[in-house]
Amino acid sequence: MTDPTLHEALERIVRLEKRLAREREARVQAERMLEAKSLELYEANESLRRAALDLEAQVRVRTHELAQARDRAEAADRTKGEFLAMMSHEIRTPLIGVLGMADLLAESSLDPEQRQQVATIRSSGDTLLVIINDILDFSKVEANKLELELGVVDLVDEVDHVARLYRATADGKGVALDVHVDEVTARRVLGDRVRIRQIVANLVSNAVKFTERGSVAVHARTERDDDLVTMVIDVVDTGIGIPPDRIDRLFQAFSQADASTTRRFGGTGLGLAISERLARMMGGSIQVESDHGRGSRFRVRLFLEAASPDGDEPAVVRSAIDPSAFAALRLLVAEDNAVNRKVAVALLARLGVEADLAENGVEAVDAVAAGHYDVVLMDMQMPELDGLDATRRIRALPLDRQPRIVALTANAFESDRAACLAAGMDDFMTKPFGLDELCRALARCVPVNARPSSATIASDGVTAACHRDASRWASRWASRWAARSSGAPAAQACGEHDVG
């Protein structure tokens, strides 16, 4: 007979052991489940990671395809533009023959009806010639093939000349044409006379064309800051105005504010597009404000250089460099000589470029590592670290975008040039250099549409990157000039006079 208490205790131990075994089994199962789930999680993570990699690869492929498509589209656009330019030229030649013959015919003895017919041939031909010239100009501007002639321009003469051209038309419509030229601080400037006149003529001709009653006022003035001259010409009319939703399209080629205006007023719709691009080539802009039905105000601002007082210097042909493109270049001058640094800074300032300075190669490398420079002007001989070694170190930096490095050297031996290129430099300037050399060197650093057609530029990452930033440059250029111009800021000045 067993003791009942002992029996109970034994039963209890058996139960506890069973419970323990159950718990242990549960633990072992939980461990296995955890391992299985961990493995699943690992595999899920792996497939996610692979999917992400695939996606990145796909994005790369698509981006590449898009870039190719864009390049093809741009190439097609260029081809079309070149074709248009060529055709316009081909049409122009026989047209000039037709017009010449019409003139000769007009000299001969004709009866009144024939005379009227010849006059119609002549005026139709003139209209056609204007259209063809517009297309030619526009094609050239778009293809960067338009070159600006640099000569002495007399602002007062130009405005008077344009006014004379359109006074008869304005008088005929009963529209007053008021011209006012301020007591200018710089009457004589260096610029392209034909193109400046073309811009002013375009604005005045439009104003007269679109105004049925009231007046067209032309107001010209200049602001001078040392050698730099800002020319501001306002053309204000009381004409039909431009609907607010059409203003954005105004400077686009072949677009008049309203297709019906083309029927009513004629024209190619290229005039403003050409003027706007010409103004941009001169580092300027055309702004427009309009009160629909009451009138418009066009303001052209051109950034030019003052002509020397004695004037009659020979006209120089300067390539179609757009200095506004330079203004936004992040530029570093690495030069140990203080005088040379001053000269470089002064020359750059004339091109609208603010530069940072480094006094030796070590400073230059540090500056490039810390800032995003587009261009480094690098002296070859510097203490601490010379230009070649500094360039090698810069090229070894893990930068998103490497700067263009232009060597500055005192001698122009071919071996120097080879050493510069071998060290990873892009370009080469011999000291002392002037504004023109600097201008050319910088032109090789800026985008396609701001670059001279004659310059040969490797299609490298620098120009591509600069190209993307074009709009940022334009605004920087504008703000720099707003800051420089004395008196009221441009925008405010523009708002002081209401149209109509």
Next chain:
Amino acid sequence: MKGVVFTEFLGLVEEAFSADMVDDLIDATSPPSGGAYTAVGTYDHAEIVAMVVALSARSGIAVPDLLATFGRHLAGRFHELYPVFFERASDIFSFLSSIDDVIHAEVRKLYPDAALPQFEDRMLDDDVMELVYRSPRRMDDLAVGLIERCAEIFGEWVAVERSARPDGAVAFVVRRVAEPASA
């Protein structure tokens, strides 16, 4: 050290001695973890060393013998728990050479932070492999037991000689033999 080594060790102690012995070892060594081990945890290597030493004192069996026995037990358990690793290999040598590349790669999927010993293998001739073992824990005896038992799972017998190398690693020379070494 991975928890599976602890749970298997205490499982063996319970099987070979008793559950009381397990309690005794934990009471005697007071492990900082509390002794509540799970296979999926990670614990301080010093805890198992303390328990092996305590077991040796209580049982009178030398530490190297205990470790070798444990190694053999562990090999059998691994075979039960993870048969796939054994199925992938055709003989003991191909199994040993898969430890670093295959088995430990799988372990890292589950336990990315696992500190695993390293094995480098090199065939000296058809029947002899040199296996260089690197581990900060130096569980050489355990490794020998493991290797011998794994060979048996493949129906083979091996004799393992070991030698310390100047860089702190241990080189095992694993030789295939016709009969088991004297028990």
